Amino acid sequence: MRIITDLDEMRRYSSERRKQGRTIGLVPTMGYLHEGHLELMRRGRRECDDLVISIFVNPTQFGPSEDFASYPRDFERDSGLAESVGVDLIFAPTADQIYPPGFQTYVTVTEVTKDLEGVSRPGHFRGVATVVLKLFLIVAPHYAYFGEKDYQQLMAIKRMTQDLFVDVKVVGCPTVREDDGLAMSSRNVYLSPEGRLAARCLSRALGAAQEMAAKGEKDAGVLIREARALIEKEPLAVIDYLTIRDPQTLEEVQFLQDTARMLMVVKIENTRLLDNGPLQRKEAAR
Numbered sequence: 001m002r003i004i005t006d007l008d009e010m011r012r013y014s015s016e017r018r019k020q021g022r023t024i025g026l027v028p029t030m031g032y033l034h035e036g037h038l039e040l041m042r043r044g045r046r047e048c049d050d051l052v053i054s055i056f057v058n059p060t061q062f063g064p065s066e067d068f069a070s071y072p073r074d075f076e077r078d079s080g081l082a083e084s085v086g087v088d089l090i091f092a093p094t095a096d097q098i099y100p101p102g103f104q105t106y107v108t109v110t111e112v113t114k115d116l117e118g119v120s121r122p123g124h125f126r127g128v129a130t131v132v133l134k135l136f137l138i139v140a141p142h143y144a145y146f147g148e149k150d151y152q153q154l155m156a157i158k159r160m161t162q163d164l165f166v167d168v169k170v171v172g173c174p175t176v177r178e179d180d181g182l183a184m185s186s187r188n189v190y191l192s193p194e195g196r197l198a199a200r201c202l203s204r205a206l207g208a209a210q211e212m213a214a215k216g217e218k219d220a221g222v223l224i225r226e227a228r229a230l231i232e233k234e235p236l237a238v239i240d241y242l243t244i245r246d247p248q249t250l251e252e253v254q255f256l257q258d259t260a261r262m263l264m265v266v267k268i269e270n271t272r273l274l275d276n277g278p279l280q281r282k283e284a285a286r
Contacts, residue, residue: 022049026141036176061127
């Protein structure tokens, strides 16, 4: 497995591979890899000739009060995990290469980022869209793989890619969960044993709403109330938001027509945990 830190070297690698007719897959990460990341890499390994991952803790997507400095980092561990699933190359640039002195150009995706995480984390999606576009331009992948756990992020990246005619196929992959249902996340390491148990309320609430929708419940308000009630039974849980949205536009849904998406953020011991999943009525699934 090769490790590249220089932008020009990365471009040369991709250019050579493309000239050979090889397909390049990219899994962008901020490191501290877990099984969710590895599953994205396994899919990229199956579908592409060359598999690249990026490891870059992107400073522009963190707010002033967020955990950029303390975000977990372990490059040696990450390298071993990446190699174990067949990654060909790790691209690990420095911040001063991605954001050189005088940098002043950002990418803003307006509508799908206007609320939810866009409200809770002002500027977050501007940082995400900017760094992802930079990675696309540097690595020049044919395919890029993202998890559905960060669903609003996935929709923003798809929208950006479509709007700016970026020649990359963005592939969304299902959320990978722990055995008890908790969505895998690098931030799960912040939870105490008690917090880790409490965090199960997110997937339980989502599962209850999915079951009700499958049985025919169409009223989004009813589904939201049921999910909220389950989460509020957990003393350590504080709901940031819990909502049902159109799966493409992320506009609010009052009644399920066919499919919708429930999205939630719940704070457990000051750690913000995201989860989401599809809601589909049985008759719509036929």
